[in-house]
Every structure is written in structure tokens, then in C-alpha cells.
Amino acid sequence: MSTATATQTPVFSVSGLWKVFGPKPERIPADPELGALDPADLRARTGCTAAVRDVSFDVRKGEVFVVMGLSGSGKSTLVRCLTRLIEPTAGTIAIDGEDVRAMDKARLRELRRHRAAMVFQHFGLLPHRSVIDNVAYGLEIQGIGKAERRERAAEVVDKVGLAGMEHRRPAQLSGGQRQRVGLARALAVDPEVLLFDEPFSALDPLIRRDMQDEVARLHREEGRTMVFITHDLTEALKLGDRIALMRDGKVVQLGTPEEIVGSPADDYVREFVRDVPREQVMTARTAMRPAAPGEAAEGPAIAPEATVSEAIEAVARSGEPARVMAEGKCLGVVDHERLLGVVAGVAADTPAADTTDAVVAAGGRTAEATPVPQPAAPGKHRQATPPAPRTSPEDV
Numbered sequence: 001m002s003t004a005t006a007t008q009t010p011v012f013s014v015s016g017l018w019k020v021f022g023p024k025p026e027r028i029p030a031d032p033e034l035g036a037l038d039p040a041d042l043r044a045r046t047g048c049t050a051a052v053r054d055v056s057f058d059v060r061k062g063e064v065f066v067v068m069g070l071s072g073s074g075k076s077t078l079v080r081c082l083t084r085l086i087e088p089t090a091g092t093i094a095i096d097g098e099d100v101r102a103m104d105k106a107r108l109r110e111l112r113r114h115r116a117a118m119v120f121q122h123f124g125l126l127p128h129r130s131v132i133d134n135v136a137y138g139l140e141i142q143g144i145g146k147a148e149r150r151e152r153a154a155e156v157v158d159k160v161g162l163a164g165m166e167h168r169r170p171a172q173l174s175g176g177q178r179q180r181v182g183l184a185r186a187l188a189v190d191p192e193v194l195l196f197d198e199p200f201s202a203l204d205p206l207i208r209r210d211m212q213d214e215v216a217r218l219h220r221e222e223g224r225t226m227v228f229i230t231h232d233l234t235e236a237l238k239l240g241d242r243i244a245l246m247r248d249g250k251v252v253q254l255g256t257p258e259e260i261v262g263s264p265a266d267d268y269v270r271e272f273v274r275d276v277p278r279e280q281v282m283t284a285r286t287a288m289r290p291a292a293p294g295e296a297a298e299g300p301a302i303a304p305e306a307t308v309s310e311a312i313e314a315v316a317r318s319g320e321p322a323r324v325m326a327e328g329k330c331l332g333v334v335d336h337e338r339l340l341g342v343v344a345g346v347a348a349d350t351p352a353a354d355t356t357d358a359v360v361a362a363g364g365r366t367a368e369a370t371p372v373p374q375p376a377a378p379g380k381h382r383q384a385t386p387p388a389p390r391t392s393p394e395d396v
């Protein structure tokens with residue numbers, strides 16, 4: 001997903017957020033000993049479930065921020081806390097610097113209606129209304145006149161690919177089309193942030209892919225900030241500029257898809273991403289090594305954001321290392337050893353001249369391999385040891 005529109009400016013700022021369900025929930029975040037208990041012990045000792053445990057992050061303007069994790073890891077609770085659809089137990093939440101926990105009812109309503117609209121898994125459409133009236137509904141609540149809301153609704157109906165279906169009822173639509181109506185309804189109010197709660201999990205795989213492409217396209221075209229909940233890793237990697245991976249209420253890693261796949265923070269994350277085709281996520285910027293004398297002047301040129309898969313194609317076609325170019329400058333080169341190393345999960349950080357020897361000497365694997373040097377990325381976690389190779393060299 002393109003980060004071209006993302007900035008460092010936070011829209012949401014979350015710090016030390018807790019949501020505990022059960023009796024006297026405030027005592028859990030207030031007591032470090034209780035707060036440190038694992039979920040089973042906490043339940044046994046207190047009868048409480050900590051659905052969100054001491055979570056801190058920013059959602060940056062223009063990014064797609066994905067909250068991913070298995071069922072029960074706390075994704076929905078976390079995202080519902082952002083607009084206080086669920087009341088947090090402790091911590092701070094701000095939107096554009098404004099304290100969400102201090103908002104009164106009217107301000108909260110305005111937050112949910114205008115600033116952070118939610119697209120739900122069960123679309124919540126009004127069955128007796130046409131597509132266009134369902135889409136216009138949010139505008140109606142805002143008190144916008146009929147002519148204007150019809151006009152704005154028609155624009156977004158068109159934008160989500162439903163032109164020609166304006167007058168159908170929800171029952172006359174497929175699941176994917178209904179989800180588009182739900183999306184159009186959220187878009188119609190032109191919110192600063194769109195919050196998606198597993199919007200596509202009920203759709204069949206092909207329609208789901210269509211809808212993912214739709215969201216990616218909308219994001220590309222509009223650069224709207226999005227928070228997207230999913231339990232599907234492929235969806236997270238496809239859509240996310242950054243991903244917060246949750247387990248038992250905690251964020252175990254927050255990073256770009258490439259950081260999560262290339263530098264898993266712990267064994268849990270490593271296991272989670274084990275089967276990801278690394279060549280489709282990792283980029284030339286990560287795979288490159290410094291150019292040896294003379295290399296910067298020749299060979300095919302690729303962008304730093306090119307995937308390793310694309311780089312492999314360039315190297316295979318030309319038979320020589322590819323130059324990683326940005327603004328006319330050669331940042332480094334990728335050769336077949338580097339690229340194979342990424343695919344195998346054994347990328348080395350040895351300097352240009354030693355790289356080939358190191359990889360070849362180890363039969364395609366560098367036993368003491370460490371991650372390749374990368375430009376500093378905010379919030380990046382480095383792995384202590386590299387992930388186990390996904391395939392043997394013979395398989396590659």
C-alpha cells in the first residue's frame with residue numbers, strides 16, 4: 001500500500017490504554033501486579049478480562065493503520081475505545097489533540113458522525129430504503145437538505161462502483177454490493193478517519209479481494225486516514241501502511257508490513273508470518289547492498305520500493321545486478337545472492353565485497369545472518385535472531 005499520502009502528524013494518539021471487563025475493573029491497570037497476570041490467572045484471581053492492556057500508538061494522518069490479531073485478541077475492543085463506543089478503563093485518547101475521554105455526549109456524537117465513521121461487518125443497512133437513501137442517511141441525520149444529500153450520495157455511490165443501482169433495496173444486492181453501500185454511507189459524511197471493523201470477513205474470497213482493491217483505490221485517490229481491523233494476515237499486509245499485531249490485549253509489534261515480516265519482534269510474530277511469501281512484501285531497499293566500484297553506473301534500475309519479486313524479475317531478465325535508484329542516485333544494488341537470501345529468510349548484512357563469499361560458503365545460508373542494514377524507520381523493532389529459513393536452498 002502506498003505511503004505517499006501518510007504523514008507523521010497523528011490523528012489519533014493513544015497512550016496507556018486499558019479496557020478491562022469484569023468487577024471493579026479500575027484496580028487492574030492501577031495495580032502492576034494484577035496488570036502483569038496472564039489472562040487465565042487474571043480471570044481466576046479477579047474475574048476480569050483485560051481486553052486491551054496498556055496499549056500506546058498513533059494513527060498518522062493519511063495512513064492505513066491495521067489492527068490485526070487472532071479472535072479474542074482485543075482488536076474490536078481497542079478500535080471501539082477510540083470513539084468510546086466502549087468506555088476505556090484507563091489511559092488517554094486524543095483526536096487531533098482533543099481529549100476524547102473528556103468529550104460530552106454531544107461532542108462524542110459529532111465525533112462518531114463527522115470525524116471517525118465506522119464501517120461494520122454487518123452493514124447495518126435500512127432494508128426498506130433504496131441504496132441512495134441508505135447512503136444519504138448519515139447526511140440526513142446531520143440535517144443536510146434533501147437535494148444536497150441526494151447529490152452527495154450520488155457522488156459516493158458512483159465512487160464505490162454502484163452507479164445504476166441507486167434505486168435497489170438492500171435485499172436486491174449481493175453481499176459485496178451491500179458492503180459497498182455500507183462503505184459509501186460512511187464516506188458520504190466525509191469523515192476525517194474511516195474505521196473498518198472486519199468489514200469483509202463475511203464475503204467470499206473473490207468479492208473480498210475486490211473490496212480490498214476498492215479500499216486500496218479509495219485510499220490512493222483520497223488519502224483518507226483509515227483504521228482497519230482484520231484477523232487476516234494477507235489482508236493486513238495488502239492494505240496496511242502499518243500494522244499493530246495484537247495478542248491477549250497487548251500490541252506485540254507495531255510496524256510496516258516489511259518490518260513485521262522481515263524483523264518479527266518475537267517468536268509469536270515469527271510464527272504468525274512464517275508462511276508469508278517474503279518476496280512479495282520485502283523491498284529492494286531492504287535487500288540491497290552497497291554498490292561495488294563500477295556497479296553504480298550500469299545494470300537495470302529499480303525503485304527502492306520495488307518488491308523483491310520485481311527485483312528478481314529485473315535481475316533474471318538482464319543477468320546482472322539491478323541498481324536501486326532514487327532521484328537519479330544509486331542507493332545500492334541487488335544481486336541474485338541478496339535476493340535469494342531474502343526469499344530464504346537469511347539476508348546477510350555483510351559489506352558488498354564479502355556478501356557473495358559469505359552466502360556461497362554457507363551453501364546459500366549464512367549461519368550467523370543478521371538483518372540487512374536499513375534506513376531508520378520509526379518504531380522499528382529489530383529481531384535478536386533471524387527467522388528460521390522458510391525453505392531449504394534446494395527448494396528456492
Ligand SMILES: Nc1ncnc2c1ncn2[C@@H]1O[C@H](COP(=O)(O)OP(=O)(O)OP(=O)(O)O)[C@@H](O)[C@H]1O
Pocket residue numbers: 021022049050051069070071072073074075076077078231
Ligand atoms: N462485553 C464484554 N464482556 C466481557 N468480556 C468481553 C466483552 N467484550 C469482549 N470481551 C472479551 O475481551 C476479549 C477481546 O475481545 P474482542 O472482541 O475485542 O476481540 P477481537 O480480537 O475483536 O475478536 P474477534 O476477531 O473474534 O472479533 C475477549 O477475550 C472477549 O471475550
